[in-house]
């Protein structure tokens with residue numbers, strides 16, 4: 001079983017916390033010089049396993065074999081001495097110390113009992129340089145960005161020949177650019193023969209970087225894919241326990257003879273959005289996609305009355321409607337789930353119940369216009385939590401304590417209570433676990449089946465392709481094409497339009513369909 005290339009064997013590791021078995025008999029191996037991603041949904045046991053590998057937490061049963069020799073990690077120090085380092089989810093940096101002091105904490109270089117600051121600074125600078133860091137060892141760590149502080153942690157892990165570097169969700173708080181940079185650093189480490197165990201629940205970056213992917217689910221080892229075997233389909237299937245083909249709900253067909261319900265004509269602000277026209281029927285899922293900065297969010301903000309349009313007319317069911325602020329939109333039966341749900345949608349300090357009933361607070365049965373019926377309010381919220389499978393200990397729990405996926409379900413539940421005719425969803429699944437994602441797709445599909453017009457703003461192309469009946473592509477504030485035949489729903493095709501490589505051979509023109 002032991003293979004030449006195997007560095008660390010994890011053998012039947014289990015971990016029992018009071019009341020929770022976080023790991024159940026997990027076995028797999030890490031090879032020398034590989035980027036080994038460990039993925040799984042929230043609570044799958046990833047962090048627990050990493051704490052065990054780095055000596056931060058004892059295992060309940062099982063064993064570890066490093067280089068063919070059984071090891072017994074009593075604490076972090078033993079692990080570090082063996083070259084195993086953990087960079088945990090919460091960075092461990094002293095902001096009021098310099099970078100080199102942070103790097104050499106606990107293993108200061110000294111001579112005749114006196115700290116050799118110059119030697120430490122130089123050694124630190126060499127380490128930082130090898131990581132391509134853009135700052136020097138003398139600056140205070142508190143002045144650095146999160147991404148830079150992460151580099152300090154990596155330098156610290158490498159200060160004495162780290163062999164295994166474990167990074168727990170290192171990209172969680174990084175921008176796209178910082179993430180790309182970190183992935184480069186990780187590749188550089190691999191090229192130096194270091195094994196990197198990379199924890200993430202973001203599949204795209206995992207698929208991009210990993211030489212091996214191990215999936216945990218509910219504390220159990222599901223499988224490891226290596227090299228050519230790695231593909232999205234198998235990893236998602238392992239993560240959620242069913243096939244990707246069942247991931248997106250079946251696409252309902254929309255009656256083509258039906259007239260358009262939602263018609264946007266000539267919308268623009270003369271700055272970021274120009275002359276956008278489109279229409280959608282009841283029960284239709286219309287996706288609007290494009291690259292970052294294409295103007296999709298600006299467009300929806302105008303439709304919903306958050307910002308003022310300069311040009312354009314909106315028709316609902318054949319009637320011209322005027323929307324000047326969000327309350328007008330809500331009154332007309334338009335709902336909007338914004339991209340930044342934490343900043344613009346949810347009230348984090350309020351309970352699930354309050355967030356869910358917010359838009360129907362002053363209507364029957366919750367209120368008769370004067371008096372709030374708290375019993376009814378609880379009933380409505382309880383039912384919504386059950387129906388929408390929102391995981392919360394109770395309806396009074398503040399929304400801030402819920403996972404991202406469950407927060408999004410709360411927001412959707414709010415709009416479902418208000419029974420909108422049109423629902424605009426801006427990046428509804430960004431940053432959400434695959435399992436919760438598939439539930440959100442199910443909800444969207446049910447809404448459409450109930451006759452709601454869904455405007456799905458998304459840059460997640462598999463999502464757009466999996467969910468939409470028609471796809472509109474925006475580029476630089478303009479609508480560039482409409483893709484309505486499902487054979488043409490491919491990532492290449494959409495990207496070609498979104499980036500301007502492909503221009504439609506006809507000028508895309510709105511055909512009045514009312």
Ligand SMILES: Nc1ncnc2c1ncn2[C@@H]1O[C@H](COP(=O)(O)OP(=O)(O)O)[C@@H](O)[C@H]1O
Nearest residue numbers: 017018020022041042043044045046047048049
């Ligand atoms: N210190 C702890 N005490 C009790 N339960 C814990 C502790 N740490 C984690 N758990 C539980 O163990 C399970 C796995 O958690 P974790 O390893 O953090 O998962 P992941 O990192 O994959 O999200 C979860 O059910 C979590 O609630």
Ligand SMILES: [Mg+2]
Nearest residue numbers: 046047048089
């Ligand atoms: Mg974790």
